[in-house]
Amino acid sequence: MPAGTLMRRAARLQCPICAQRGLFHNWVQMVPECPRCGLVFGRLPGHWLGSWFLNICLVQLVVVLLLIISVAVTWPDPPMWIIGGATAASAIIVPFLFFPYSRTLWTAIDLAMRPLDYDEGVAPGFVLGGDQAQLESERKAQENGE
Ligand SMILES: [Zn+2]
Numbered sequence: 001m002p003a004g005t006l007m008r009r010a011a012r013l014q015c016p017i018c019a020q021r022g023l024f025h026n027w028v029q030m031v032p033e034c035p036r037c038g039l040v041f042g043r044l045p046g047h048w049l050g051s052w053f054l055n056i057c058l059v060q061l062v063v064v065l066l067l068i069i070s071v072a073v074t075w076p077d078p079p080m081w082i083i084g085g086a087t088a089a090s091a092i093i094v095p096f097l098f099f100p101y102s103r104t105l106w107t108a109i110d111l112a113m114r115p116l117d118y119d120e121g122v123a124p125g126f127v128l129g130g131d132q133a134q135l136e137s138e139r140k141a142q143e144n145g146e
């Protein structure tokens with residue numbers, strides 16, 4: 001499956017594999033596995049470190065841009081208490097707003113980098129043809145190499 005499709009579905013908070021919606025109990029609680037295709041979202045221990053990383057990158061970008069733009073717009077007399085308060089507030093609000101997107105987007109990125117394996121329990125109808133071919137070629141290469 002093309003990475004673009006995985007990312008597009010994830011950006012809509014859908015399962016990257018089957019486009020199922022409703023993957024969250026609430027804004028900050030994700031279901032452990034997709035109710036439709038059975039993909040277990042925490043694929044490895046520490047899987048969600050990647051979504052934290054995405055969230056941290058976005059927050060840093062927002063804080064730096066907000067700081068630079070607001071100082072530039074109000075130069076030569078920037079109201080630093082207001083700007084500081086706004087950047088501090090954005091550092092709290094942005095990761096909360098982006099949280100579910102960071103989860104689905106990281107799942108899509110992980111699937112693009114590390115395709116589904118046979119034993120991951122995804123329903124057979126959703127096994128990805130391209131991924132399967134890639135897995136088989138990687139396994140043959142491994143067998144030949146070892
Ligand atoms: Zn699914």
